[in-house]
Amino acid sequence: MTRTKIRLEHLTKRFPGQRDPAVDDLTLEIPEGEIVILVGPSGCGKTTTMKLINRLIEPTSGRIFLDDEDVTQVDPDQLRRRIGYVIQQIGLFPHRTIAENIATVPRLLKWDKARIAKRVDELIELVGMDPVTYRDRYPKQLSGGQRQRIGVARAMSADPDVMLMDEPFGAIDPITRDRLQNEFLRIQAELKKTIVFVTHDIDEAIKMGDRIAVLREGSHVAQYDTPERILVDPADDFVADFIGRGASLKRLSLSRVRDIQLGEWPTTTEDADPADVRRALSAGHKDSLLVLDDARRPRTWVKTDHLAGGGGSGLAGVGLPVAVVTPDDTLSDTLNEMVTAHCSTAVVVDDSGAYAGVVDIDTINEAARGMRTRNGNAAHDRLEAEPVDPAP
Structure with missing residues (x-):
């Protein structure tokens, strides 16, 4: 049975001057070693939810558990050192070299210089770049895609169990975005981090996620399920409308060439x-x-x-x-x-x-026909298993 890594219990956030809460009584369990996508329309509270998890924003009420520890009671700076964080704007320090950027958290944790140097080179190589070529460069000397790779490397620098990713590939051209998504999935297949990933793009959610939480306004969960189930059996019209047309084509994102x-x-x-x-x-x-x-x-x-x-x-x-x-x-x-x-x-x-x-x-x-057949049978089996109300 999959172990729960992060548990949100009745999480609520009210901002001063706003009538409705940005996050309203959210309860959600995030399994260990999986990518869980928070997806929904603009303003639904998905980024606020992510910031609550590492307490960049403090909750109004509710609790956040990491490894069964209530982290609403711990020092927020210590908590953030346990969690990697990647944002769309990347946020690299412009006057620090690539090596110095990646070493930020290990230095705060007082790692020795040899260990830091080794970790920096490991991570630059892990994200598909050459340490000798790039470790002493500055962010302005890299392309947008390369800076995003280094942002991911920095988030993994202290080898965190948990990573939070807020539209990490959103500001990149489509070709580079596809390559970075594929590179990240390759890394995740090796490392099995627990990842909470925010996007507004349902196609990216389907491609990247082990599970998807489709959120309404206030971070109310419309459906929390695997990409396959959401595509085949949307919970309601809101989810179906958010998926949009072309669900059959979207299913092609669920299978890989291998x-x-x-x-x-x-x-x-x-x-x-x-x-x-x-x-x-x-x-x-x-x-x-x-x-x-x-x-x-x-x-x-x-x-x-x-x-x-x-x-x-x-x-x-x-x-x-x-x-x-x-x-x-x-x-x-x-x-x-x-x-x-x-x-x-x-x-x-x-x-x-x-x-x-x-x-x-x-x-x-042939692959698309096979997916339609499997998914159609699964949907039929679920309908057969549902209890039928007796006739009045």
Whole structure:
């Protein structure tokens, strides 16, 4: 049975001069090792709820438990050192290096210099950056996506069990946002932190969350459930309207490339003789070959009309660009890549960047049909299990 990490009991926050409470009698249990998303319309109280958890804002009434300890009675500064916090604006100190930013909390905890240096390098590497290159740079020398990665690294610096994330990827361009989301989910799969994550974006909630709390005004919980259950069986019209149209497409965010059977595609190498490639295309059932380099990394798609003459100058730089995805990408991400890809096909690579297979539109359709069947059966089973009121 999953252990409860954070428990909110009848939590209420009233701000002076406001008629209605921002958070009104909220009770919620957050399981250990899961990402719980707080999602809802603007002004519903989700960010206020998050700030109450680490007591950036003090509750008017109610209690907050962390590991069964009532933390409304402890020193708030000591509490915050146990909790990582990431915000949309990142909040890095501009006049401190990346290493100094990440070391902020460990220094407050009086870690020794060697331990801090080791932890800084571990975290920079963990978020997909090179410690040697970045540890001595300043925030202004990083891109927005890199600063956001360092913000996540800083939140994890003291290895907290709990992380609070307030729209952490909201101010980033869509392509970088997808990459950071995927990178964070990869890290979470290893570390299993307990994470409370605020967003206004239901698509992000579905992609990132183990559980989602859909909140009405006052942080009243409209539905608290898994993404699958919320998509298949919304509790009421408010939840259904918040999900919006396209629930079937949203379900593609629940499955990842690693969950499906990959297809194969005929390949060739960059140093192949174009005459041999032309013969292979003529003899095969595909109108293109996937060109791989000497490390089996996909480079281009090559078709007959890309082959000039019959000589042997190789295929380096010849052909059409390749849409590449990884096993951690969602089927929704993959479908987005496939929309403009050659043959409506995405190429899957492993951790080393080597070719692992392909995903085509038929594979996506089959996966979507399978999800509809499973979810339809689950909904039917729930209806069958519900008691029926006797006829009057």
